[in-house]
Structure formats: C-alpha cells, structure tokens
Amino acid sequence: MNAHRKYPNFLSKFKTASRKKLSGDSAFKIIVMLIACNIFLIIGLMIFKIAQNSWLSIQTYGINFLWGTTWQPFPPNPSTPPSFGALPLIWGTLVTSAIALFLGVPISLGISLALSEFAPRSFNYVISFFVELLAAIPSVIYGLWGIIILIPFLQNNVFPYAQTVLGFLPFFQGTIRGSSVLTGGIILAIMIIPTISAISRDVFAAVPSSQREAIIALGATRWEKARIVMRYGRSGVIGAIMLGLGRAVGETMAITMVIGNSFNMFTSLFEPGSTLASIVANEFTEASSPPVYISALMEVGLILFALAIVVNASARLVIWRSTRKIKEVEMF
C-alpha cells in the first residue's frame, strides 16, 4: 500500500512540470503544521502564564503553601499580612475523589460487565446510549439537581441511617449537613460512572474471544467467564479508573454547588469542605485585592493543573500499555 502511495512522488522526480505541485504540497504541509503547532503555544502559554501569575504567592509562602491550614485573605487584625495554605483544599479534593471512586468503581464495573458480557446486543445499544447521556448532562445541571433533589434526599433518608450504622467511625460522626463532603463525593461518583464504564466496556470488548471460548469449553459459568475477562483487561480497567479519577479531581461546578464551601480541615464526611477547583470557582471573581489573594488562587489552579496532568498522563500510559499488550496477544 505504502509503495503505491509514494509512486507519484517518485515519478515527479523525472517531471519538471510537477515542481509546482510539489511546492504546493510542502506549502500545505507547513501551513497545517503551523496550525497544529498551536497546541504547543497553548500549553506552553498556559503553564507560563499561570505560573507567572502565581509567582507572588509561591515566593511569599514557598513550599509551606502545600501544608498550610489557614486561608485568611482579610485577617481579623488588619496589621497582620493575609495568609494562605492549601492543605484543606488538597484534603477535600482527595477525599471527595476517593469517595467517588469507592462508590463509582463497583457500579461502573457492573455496568460494563452487564453491557459486554451479560446483556443481549439490542439492549446493549439502548443502555449504552443512556449511560452516554449521563456524561453529556452539563455539570451545572448536576449541581442544581444536587441542591434541590439530592441534598434533601440524602439529608433526610440516607445520612441518618449511615450514621446509625457506621457512626463508630470518626468519618460519620457529628452533625449531619446536606451540603457536605459526602454529598460532593456522591455527586462526583455519579459523574465519573459514564467515563469509567464506557472505557472498561471497550476494554472488555477488546479481550479476544478465544479467551472466552476457552473458559466456556472448560464448563465455566457466565460469571466465571466474566472474571477471566476482567483479569485479562485488568490494566485497561485501572487506566479507566484513573481517567475517572482525573475527571473527579478536575470537576468544578457540581461540587462547588453541593460541598458547602467552607475552608475546613474536616474529619467527618458530614462537614462542609472545599476542593482545589471549588475554591477557585467560588472566590476568584471576588478576589480583587490584595494581589497576593489572586496569586494564591492561581497557585491553587497550578496545583490542580499539575495534579490533573499527572493523573491523566499515568492513566493514558496504563491504557496504552494494556491495549498494546492485548494487540500483541491477538497476533498469535
């Protein structure tokens, strides 16, 4: 195939008339390359500009910013300088994401197994469509639904029950609030389900049918077959989970609307909290002065950016390695 495609170029060496065509090709190549190189500009500028604007905060607080636990843009005593530390935000991000994974992963795996292994094909098509719709709903609508439907429901029906059952754990003690870290985690779980289940369904679909046939030939039940499929697609599923984690870490609006937005080093999940993303959404437009306030919010954005890139890049790496492995095996 390739040799055929190169043939006209090979011919053109012998034809002077085609020199014009050749230059058209290289001009085209340069133009589209320049447009594609915009991406370098965008990413470079993004890192540079955000880092530049958070420089004031980085200089003032140094590495202590990462484990400081005060957030006082306007200290009660006006003579003391404002102080900022991001630990409760990082804690809030980690805890809400962990809750999201804890609740979302088993459900997502169930969905993808149901779709790829158990359900009939026609059913499969309709249900995948609905699961994808879940991904298409704007996050602000999740937030509105969270405020009006989910919070009262959880506060009245679920949280009191959770406290009586799990109240011996420190995470489930104290006053129950609707706008809390746990609500934030639950809404994130709903939002990452479509991501994880769509990718793991594709991973399961890519498992060669010889694996399934072999285990069925040994007399396995459908669940035992599904277990083999899961084991085979293990690393792809880990990648899918990490992409879901990436989405949970970066999610902004829905969680801002339900988490309660208090700068709080919480222990109980019923307390309100904040995440890296929510504090920026919540305070940025009001943070006109002092300049170090905006700079601190920028640095929070920078931390979030770095966190999201690390999580997503490792997810891609895992998925890439697992699909390569599956492809290699398919060749035999």
Add this chain to the structure above:
Amino acid sequence: MRSYRFRKLENRIMISLAYVALVIALIPLASILIETISNGLSAMSFSLFFEEIPPLGQSGGGIGPAIQGTLIVVALASIMGVPIGVFSGIYLAEFRQSRIASVARFLNDVLTNVPSIVLGIFGWVLVVVAIGWSVIAGAVALAIMMIPIVTRTTEEAIKLVPVNIREAAIALGVPRWKTTLTVVLSSAKKGIATGILLAVARISGETAPLLLTILGSRFWFSGFTQPTAALPLTIFNFSQSPFRTVDLPRAWGASLILIFIVLAINIIVRYATREKYG
C-alpha cells in the same frame, strides 16, 4: 472444587448485581431528566425567552440575555476553535509518523484533560487582564476547550477514509494537498461534523471557564468587550439565590433549555452515526 450448585448460585447473584449496578446508574439520569423537564416546563413562558434577567428575588422578567449570550459565545468560540481543530486534525492524520505529530497528539490529550476551571484561569490571565471581563475572553476559553475534541475526532475520521479513494485521486494526477482538502475531507465530513457538534454540545454546558471570563450580566449583549450572560452562569446564579421560590423556577427553565440543546445535539449525532455500531 466448589460444588456446581454453589457456582450456579454465585453466577446468578453476580449477574443480578451487574444489572442492579446498571439500574442504580440510571436512577440519577432519570431523576435529573424528569425534574428538569417537569419543573422546566412549568417555568416556560413567553417572557422567559424574551425578557432581561431580573435581580435575585424579584419576580417577572426572563432569561433572554442568557440564551443570547450562550449562542454568541459558543458561536464565537466555534469560529476560533473549529478551523484550528480541523486543520490540526488533518496534520495529525496526514503526517502521522512525524515526531511533531506524536508530541502534538500527546499535548492534545493533555489539553483534553485540563480541568475546566484551569481553562477559566487561563482565559482570565490571557484576556481579562488585558481587556477586562468580556465575551471575547469567554470565547477564547471555550475555543481552547473545543480544539482538542475537534482535533481528535477529525484525526479519527480522516484515518477511516479508505486508502483506495486517496490512491484514485492521486492516480488522476491530483496533488496531495488537493486530494486531502477535497477528496479526503469530503469523505470524512460526516465524522468531522460529528466531532464539531459534540464539541459544541460540550462547551454550551460549561460553566467554570465562563465564570472567570464573561462574569455574567443581567442585560442584553452590549459588545464583544463587555461582560455578558450565559445559560450555565444564570443557572448557577439562580441556584445560589436565597429567594428560592422566585428564582428556582427560572433556574429550572434555563436548565431545560440548556439540556434540550445539549441532548438534541447528542441524539442527532447518535442517530446520524448509528450504522457504525449496527
């Protein structure tokens, strides 16, 4: 070895659990759709579409500027983002072996996963600092969000074009660039259009980037360098209102319009590409 009866029971339980997971995931979807449609429909009125946004807690008025603002910002973002996205996609597909292409593809993936609030911050440092809260700043932030989606889908669509169509054009003496721009693009146009539509659906619902760039307003569009309203921002503002009885119906009305736009695009795309899944 476990007994056959135990394995059969385990099989039943696990399969039912998988279906239960499916049902659990669909409950929030059903609840969101039902609440939005029922609350949104009861908030529908002529004035909702065509009147300015009242201050929080005040009855009357509508969300006209928000609808207008969303259309303008999304259109402007598409004008900026679509050509860059499509041509980057062409580069990635046509010159896919080059080193630049593989780095660009990786960065494209990185950009896809940048949290939306970070794009908002970027729009702020890039545009708002220079010209203030404005439509342009919002459009830039949304365009940056759009580019990686359009690039990726264009690349995939072009890769699906059969080699023999390309070879036929080249055999007729058409130069390569012309082959790409005419023959290849026109056979990939459905896939590219799908990508553009999905990107439009995605950015119409985005709130976080707009929050830091177009700021929101209660009035009709008044120029590209002025703040403006947008549907997602209006939903957010109304949802934070202490005057729930007055403002929540408007939030639901705005949600219904937004969800209608987003879901209509998704359903159209799904319908147009259905034979692919068969």
